[in-house]
Amino acid sequence: MEKKPALLLVDFFSLFDFPDGRRLGPLALRAAREAAKLCALFDHHGLPVIYANDNFGNWQRDFPALVDACRRGGGASAGIARLLAPRREHYFVLKPKHSAFLATPLPVLLAKLGVDQLILTGMALDSCVLATAMDANSREYQTIVAHEAVAALPDRREPALQTLQRSHTAELMSNAALADMLRSSAPQTE
Secondary structure: OOOOEEEEEEOOOOOOOOOOHHHHHHHHHHHHHHHHHHHHHHHHOOOOEEEEEEOOOOOOOOHHHHHHHHHHHOHHHHHHHHHHOOOOOOEEEEEOOOOOOOOOOHHHHHHHHOOOEEEEEEEOHHHHHHHHHHHHHHOOOEEEEEEEEEEOOHHHHHHHHHHHHHOOOOEEEOHHHHHHHHHHHOOOOO
């Protein structure tokens, strides 16, 4: 049975004004470069791209305002905003906690889009990406983590990847493997 994938970008838009934010910023920028390649791939195939971003406790800010704040923030924030600026056809949800599923409209959006496979990117791998992967798996989505497009502090990265693998929560794939998967499942034109 053919799967309909969606690309989920978790918490890339941040001002990195939290403990360890200065250390995570450059790692997130590196992951964002890889995520941007996946965005282009999903756009090329006409597949959904969804941003799930923390609202950072600001219940009056919307996603476009957060993206603008990051553009003005300089450093990794601005670099990520340049790389991953959402397009008009992209979707977004703001989340109040770690998982993109908790108290958000994401499950309804995925159902409306007919999605049954989630490709996860974002930060932090050991926190919000991991929580989202576990929730996606418990909702029976085929869950894949694009391991080149996720960021975590160095001492937390490998344990988080091992948790995903050992628990069978998510499959880990490279960008190249994901590109091959999308090419092989794309409708053939004559």
